[in-house]
Amino acid sequence: MQLSDGEWKIMNALWRRGSATARELLDDLRGETAWAYTTAKTMLSRMAEKGAVRERKQGNVSVYEPALSQRQARRFALHGLIDRAFDGAFGPLMQHLVAEERLGAKDRAALRRMLREPRRGRQR
Amino acid sequence: MQLSDGEWKIMNALWRRGSATARELLDDLRGETAWAYTTAKTMLSRMAEKGAVRERKQGNVSVYEPALSQRQARRFALHGLIDRAFDGAFGPLMQHLVAEERLGAKDRAALRRMLREPRRGRQR
DNA sequence: TAGGGTCTTCTACACCTGTAGCAGACGCGC
């Protein structure tokens, strides 16, 4: 599942809310976007078509909810990036992260701490 | 500089070679793509237009070379991903990397090692 | 010097994404 830029915005809002109407999402995204209402609707329809969200009718109003988890989406996106830009392997990404990015001492400490804890959050 | 999927393929080949003709790139990418020669040329022209590569005429043949570094491109791409998918911060990415991805013991060890070395490769 | 191969530039087209208008349905308050 490839998500476009605008689709990520919507998915992020949806994950925060759990489920929402187009109007609610549009409100949440005020500040990030200045979409017309119909723009949001169009994107949501397309996303429902391709299976990124589920659409459920409540009266004559559509309520949307995520059809893929944030974790899945993140995995897809990360792997896509790694394939395109980091020779398809974690190593080069790690190297880049540690050597090229301005990881503050805090980030580095957090990373070290995370590395020490074995395999949290892997239940699936 | 946003690079599309195909553009990444070309840039990766270009970074490996330093500089190359369309024909050479196409040869390098056999296996990854089955582009017609003119497809590669079209992409290269567009990339020259938008400043991702430089084009230099050698006789009647164009030789291309990267106009942005792999490091820059990786930074852009990584930051784009973080903004779209990881709440715009390194923390969530790190968390995801360590907790959700199948980092082998080797990757984890390498990461730990990298973290210990203070700031390599940061001269700019 | 003519044919074949290769290179170039120009042009084209389909799909995806961002963006939105329009028209019709529906419900609520006066």
Added chain:
DNA sequence: GCGCGTCTGCTACAGGTGTAGAAGACCCTA
């Protein structure tokens, strides 16, 4: 019962991307 606001579905269009054909320029070899 009517008008207003809101929702829905449908349609449209422009820019980016993937993909490539056509036609002309150039050079090597028979």
